[in-house]
Amino acid sequence: MNENILNAIAEAVLDGDVASTQKNVGAAKEQGVPAEKILNDALLKGMNEVGELFRDGEMFVPEVLVSAKALQSGIDIIRTELANSGMKKTGKILTVTVEGDLHDIGIKLVGxxxxxAGFEVIHMGVDKPAEEIIEKIKQCEPDILAISAMLTTTMANMKTVIDVISEEGLRDKVKIMIGGAPTSPSFAEKIGANYSADASSAAIVAKKFMETA
Structure with missing residues (x-):
């Protein structure tokens, strides 16, 4: 019986069906299914499939956003139980769009x-200068910093952020990944960061970071 309800939750997330996600998560709770199992074997299972379809070009940004909304609606129902269970997050990630850039769809999708993928995500927002990002790193102590730029003219600010991180002696304490339309693997290597082509690959890069940490 549990297996059926978990599969129904995963399907609802895949379909971006908020009402069905909430209904089935609530039903799973009533059946006594542990919150961690609902998260890992249903909600995240559905979202992982969304990620694979997105990476393969079979789903697009609007559909992914709808599925993510369904995912969040399900997590909200079991948030208290997850906190009480002491479940360990995969890692902590700080996401931000650099100074001069107001684009947020890409970085929100990454988040x-x-x-x-099980990470705790702290989103700073857009148009953030290097100094403000450094202060947030000191405050939150993330495992990974994910930086976005969608304009060729703001790409240079990614290097500025990384340079200031190095100057502050924080470079060995935080992994750095970048992405955005004008960026590339060669640019990432040049500025001392890791590149992710899209939101789905960002999750893969982040998991590899944590596996080697």
Whole structure:
């Protein structure tokens, strides 16, 4: 019986069906299914499939956003139980768009995929200068910093952020990944960061970071 309800939750997330996700998560709770099992074997299972379809070009950003909304609606129902269970997160990630850049869809999508992969995600927002990012790193102590830029003119600010991180002696304390339309693997290597082509691959890169930490 549990297996059926878990599969129904995963399907609801895949379909972006908020109402069905909430209904089935609630039913699973009533059946006594542990919150951690609901998260890992149903909610995240569905979102992982979304990520694979997105990576293969079979799902697109609007559909992924709808699925992410369904995912969050399910997590909200079991949030208290998850906190009480002492479940360990995969890692902590700080996401931000650099100074001069107001684009947020890409970095928000990355954040949703990372949450779907079990990470604690702290989103700073857009148009953030290096100094503000450094202060947030000191405050939150993330395992990974994910930086976005969607304009060729703001790419240079990624290097500025990394340079200041090094100057502050924090470079060995935080992994750095970058992404955005104008970026590339060669640019990432040049500025001392790791590259992710899209939101789905960002989750893969982040998991590899934590496996080697």
């Amino acid at each position: 949703m995929m990372l949450e779907g």
